[in-house]
Amino acid sequence: MSRPGELALRKQPAAKPLSPTAVIDEERFAEDMSLMLNAGLSLMESLKTLRERAAGSASHPLTGVITRLTQGETLSQAMQGSAAFRPALIACVRASEMTGDMVASLARYASNAARLRTLKTRMVSALVYPLLLISVAACVVIFLLVYVVPRFALVLESSGRDMPASSQALISIGRALNAVPSSAWLALLAMLVWGGYSIWEAACERRLEASLTAFAARIPGVREIVRAFGHSQFARSGAMLVRSGLPVLKAMAMCRELLVGADRQGLDLALASASAGAPLAAAMHEQNLVDMLGMRVLRVAEQTGALEPALERLADLHDRELERTLDRVGRLIEPLLMLGIGLIVGGIVVLMYLPIFQLAANI
Numbered sequence: 001m002s003r004p005g006e007l008a009l010r011k012q013p014a015a016k017p018l019s020p021t022a023v024i025d026e027e028r029f030a031e032d033m034s035l036m037l038n039a040g041l042s043l044m045e046s047l048k049t050l051r052e053r054a055a056g057s058a059s060h061p062l063t064g065v066i067t068r069l070t071q072g073e074t075l076s077q078a079m080q081g082s083a084a085f086r087p088a089l090i091a092c093v094r095a096s097e098m099t100g101d102m103v104a105s106l107a108r109y110a111s112n113a114a115r116l117r118t119l120k121t122r123m124v125s126a127l128v129y130p131l132l133l134i135s136v137a138a139c140v141v142i143f144l145l146v147y148v149v150p151r152f153a154l155v156l157e158s159s160g161r162d163m164p165a166s167s168q169a170l171i172s173i174g175r176a177l178n179a180v181p182s183s184a185w186l187a188l189l190a191m192l193v194w195g196g197y198s199i200w201e202a203a204c205e206r207r208l209e210a211s212l213t214a215f216a217a218r219i220p221g222v223r224e225i226v227r228a229f230g231h232s233q234f235a236r237s238g239a240m241l242v243r244s245g246l247p248v249l250k251a252m253a254m255c256r257e258l259l260v261g262a263d264r265q266g267l268d269l270a271l272a273s274a275s276a277g278a279p280l281a282a283a284m285h286e287q288n289l290v291d292m293l294g295m296r297v298l299r300v301a302e303q304t305g306a307l308e309p310a311l312e313r314l315a316d317l318h319d320r321e322l323e324r325t326l327d328r329v330g331r332l333i334e335p336l337l338m339l340g341i342g343l344i345v346g347g348i349v350v351l352m353y354l355p356i357f358q359l360a361a362n363i
Contacts, residue, residue: 024061024084027113030092034106044069061085075102088237091254095244105244112240116233119319123229126326130333137341142177144348149174156355163355170351225325226260231289232318233258234267239311248307249274263289290314 029050036046044066051062061084068078076094079085089109096105153171156163163171234255241251249271256267266287273283281298284290290298294314301310 026086026089027110027117030089030106030113031110034103034110037106038103043075087254087257088241091241091246091251092244095241095246099245101244108240108243112236115319116236119229119232119322122323122326123225126225126329126333129330130337133334133337133341137337137344140341140345141348144345145170145174146177146180149348149352150178152352164351167351167354170348225322225329227263228318228322228325230258230260230263232315232322235311235318236315239308239315242308242311248280259289263287293317 032050033046036049037043041049047062047066047069051059051066054062061082064082064084065075065078068081069075073081074094074097076090076097079090079093092105092109093102096102099105149171153175156167156171234252237255237258238248238251241254242248246254252267253271256264259267266289267284270280270283270287270289273286274280279299279302281290281295281302284298285292285295294317297310297313298307301307
């Protein structure tokens, strides 16, 4: 049985594989296109202007879009064929082609993308900062164990005194690491450089974001932050598409990839139930996509037909909750990490100096 997201896109032309460098800044694209169209430029003139401003390979997708337009395709069909645009933007353009308000639709998309970018930057900063601290601490610990501890061991052993078992274990670890050939360390460094390049390449191909999201969604404590961010993106993008003229079920199906993990399957089931006649609010609550408050807001919106502002309110609720969570995490995780790093580094230093303290006490 086909998923609703697949049904929504089944009639679209197949997209060509995306080149690693064929990436469009969709926020800037939507903002610039809206500005130029509102100023009176034609669609073709606007696209050619953007292509002239684009640097290097970034102009290739725009060239493809222009070529497809000259062959008689609509803008949404040309964007779909270039494979350089996300489904949400293509759906926004397709809806505006039917309603005739492309300028307003592109402006809304740019505004929505800007808000999501700001929230995403805060979330990434909250997740990346601990990783940087841990990486620096790991480098310091390796330096102490590989370089400092073996040299201290020579001084301590020359005293002829017995050392505590903990200090002896630390020295054994340091000597084992110090005995690793330089070629092995160089190979490790080369692997790290290769890994960094792979991450950069994945970021250029837009694969890194999805991979990190899927990984973070499996980590306890981080899972709820990533899930809340996905719900915020889903609600705000869905509201934007509904306001552009798309039916609500189709708009939600277009935004399926913004959710993470099991929420995507839950959305499929909820949309299938709604398509069969069940209330959308109850179906989404049953799949744990909205809480009790969200279900009541959507239920009233279904009765009044005002689903777009209801989805916007839900997105605002998710944004505020996510911002509060990120603030709490930011205030809590830094002292905890600093305490942990201090204990590890301080423990190594104390274990190195403990035999010296004992020697001084015996004099």
